[in-house]
Amino acid sequence: MSYIAKPSAHHPALPKNSLGLTRRDYEGTMSTLCAGCGHDSITAALIEACFEMDLPAHRIAKVSGIGCSSKAPTYFLSRSHGFNSVHGRMPSVTTGAAIANRDLVYIGVSGDGDTASIGLGQFCHAVRRRVNMTYIVMNNGCYGLTKGQFSATNDKTSPSKKGEANPFDAIDLAQMAIQLGAGFVARSFSGDKTQLIPLIKAAISYNGFAFLDVVSPCVTFNNHPTSTKSYDYVRAHNMASENKLDYVEPKEEITVDYAEGTSAAIAMHDGSRLILHKLGQQHDPRDPDAAIVAIRSNAAKGAVATGLLYINEQQQDMHDILATDARPLNALPMSELCPGSKALQGINARLS
């Protein structure tokens, strides 16, 4: 039995957001993942991001596939509807849900097995269709639930816990997402809350397909000293300093004074802004080719380029492309959907 409800009692002085909700209102049931699992940190970051953004939880839909990562949506936002679908098929289910109701916020949660192996095709086509969603991969380089087999994102240089070599090259999902035309591509680390929370917020505000690859160590099967997806390795090789990111709510004033040339403000559809502090080597996240170079050149050095890798603020989303009505399709009255008997007479006449 792995359903554990959290007690509803909480401290009366917990801080509230503008909706009068506390962080507890954004939580889910107790996690049943291993203690120290990176996925739980991502869950915590998601809770924090939604709380700080004052999002009404019931206007969010969480969709996942199968695997440790895909279990995670039960551990946050218990006031949101969730859909734990079948292995590798989260993208199609989210696509259908998003077509049906364009007004909800869609958070797709997947893993590296779920996305880079069984679901690779669906991932590609969700990007291509510009589904308006935040697609998070909790990436630990291995299959946890089936006890530690390599996944397709595990680095070739990264052996298993038992020392078995990984013979195949890794699939880099962030590079793929950029090549397939995702409008928002970021990479982060479950252990880097300061970077992860603003990235989640930015991904949620982004109107279109936002991809977030989060390296999330598997404490049980892929956190040994030789693993490139371990806490120690990622901490030592995280190139997060290239771009530091702040997320500014639509209602907030920009109070910090950013010196010319060291920062850039990116306006989002909903009026929020992303402030990029350009430190160290310069990377323009509006340039997809530069983003791929940044990922590849860091990877060649054994480093992980994190932060906002690519953004295209002008991109159309799926509903723009499909030219669907501004109202959610699932709320249209039958009187507008069913043409009635009179129209049918004309159709019969044409067929006779």
Place this chain on the structure above:
Amino acid sequence: MSGINDFVAKFATVNGSGSASANTIFAKTLFRMGIPVSPKNIFPSNIQGLPTWYEVRVSEAGYLARRDGIDLMVAMNPQTFKEDLAEVVPGGWLFYDSTMPRIWPRDDITVLGVPIAEMCAAKWSDTRQRQLFKNMVYVGALTALLDIDLEVLKGAVGDQLKGKEKLVAANMEAVALGREYALKHFDCPLPIKVRHAEGAKGKILVTGNEAAGLGAVYAGATVCAWYPITPSTSLAEGFEKHARRLRTTKEGRKLYGIVQAEDELAAIGVAIGGGWNGARSFTATSGPGISLMSEFLGLAYFAEVPVVLYNIQRGGPSTGMPTRTQQSDIISCAYASHGDTKHVLLFPKDPTECFSMGAQAFDLAERLQTPIIVMSDLDIGMNDWVTDAFTWDDKHVHDRGKVLTAEELDKFKELKGKDWGRYQDIDGDAVPYRTLPGTHPTKGAFFTRGTSHDENARYTEDGRIHARVLDRIRRKFDTAATLVPKPEITIRDKGGKTGLIYFGANTPAVHEALDALERDGIKVNALRIKAFPFTREIVSFCAMHERVFVVEQNRDAQMRSLLMTEANIPGEKLIPALSYDGTPMTAAFVRGAVTREVRPAQAAAE
């Protein structure tokens, strides 16, 4: 038996030569003369170059099943001359392009040679025109040979070429060319000919796929996802065609969303996502797609998500015969997916039912919160049928099922006396109440999952709860049996002991066969299955009869198996009558199957 308004003409042509359009014009012209016709397109899985046939049965009596024995063969394809010649009945006619004269080794038929290529070469200089107009030249010759009303033909040509008026005139020139030649060289009309009739008056000529697509529009479907596969593709295209015209706002916004998915897995995934989110959603596929969609169908069954799936069946197994028809997915659809699953199936008999069962399918899907599979096939889906005009009752209220609003969630306990839980059987019909994402700030959220869950949608590994939930879902099938369309029963012999069960595209063949059997003195009572689960009427029909033929198009008597398993009908009572060569069933086949059993001596003599 052939004669005026009663014959079969067959056109043997080459795929991609433009003959399809000429053949359609031919059939449409006869239909518009009021004559019941049943064109069958027998085509290869190919775009250009392989043999293709178009069979048109003409029957003033309204018998629209395919009939063996060709009265008039229009042999335009040298690749198939030999087999085309063999198919002509003694006393029949063979029409061909005699530009290259040929000896036909049969003296029991009349050969009609028209130097079509030569005539076209003399008339047109453009090679493409020479090729395309050949088809209209043979249609022109047929107007003389069969006494076809030229004005009606002109109307049909005009319809086919709407917006290309110049082409209409050119096509009619080709028609005149063929017609004049035939009038000059042959004794026109032939004894098989047509005349204006009443049988097709008030009917429409349409394919089942277009009808089903239109039905989904009327059902209020807003999410359609599909992957191209013969013979289902034209269903999604039909939906889009009609939705674009009927469901686009003045501002050009669409009141529907269509996704051509990357594969069948994604197609059903999108449809399930849409159904979960409260939009009427569907996909269309054929056998191979059903295999691919099975995992998702199990999810929708167990997580109780409404979705409609049209299965336009084709010849299996495997890739099988993609352009031929069969009814061989009955078992795979009834039990699609691993574990204990069972799905509601609907069996339309013609395009009219493809339309009407559409709205019914979506009502059932939302009422029962489960996948509904509409079992059409290539014959119904892709061939033009003379069928009853579509009707729609404006008073019909679409049944959106048990979906709670925010107010109903607030008052749920007050109204129902119990707390809401996603999978609680509140009403005793085994159908729980569902909520849609975004409905209420604090109530009604739940986690939809394919893993085992309790009545409140919480994950469980408790075997007792798992069994309890499975039992309730099974009971939902009993509710389904009270809602699905009841069978159509025709009693020809009150108290008679011989019955026959049929369904779907076999309907015209069965009706014709039963008439023929009755003329032979064999009266057979009949029942047409319209849906699975089987209703009481089916059980009592079987109980009333000592032997019951089950007519179907598959090798393994799948409907018979389903009747034995699900309705407890003893197998020894159910006599299979099985045709599975991929061609639509004939009345002769059904008559033969019954006669062999009922009057073995007569059957042997025949």
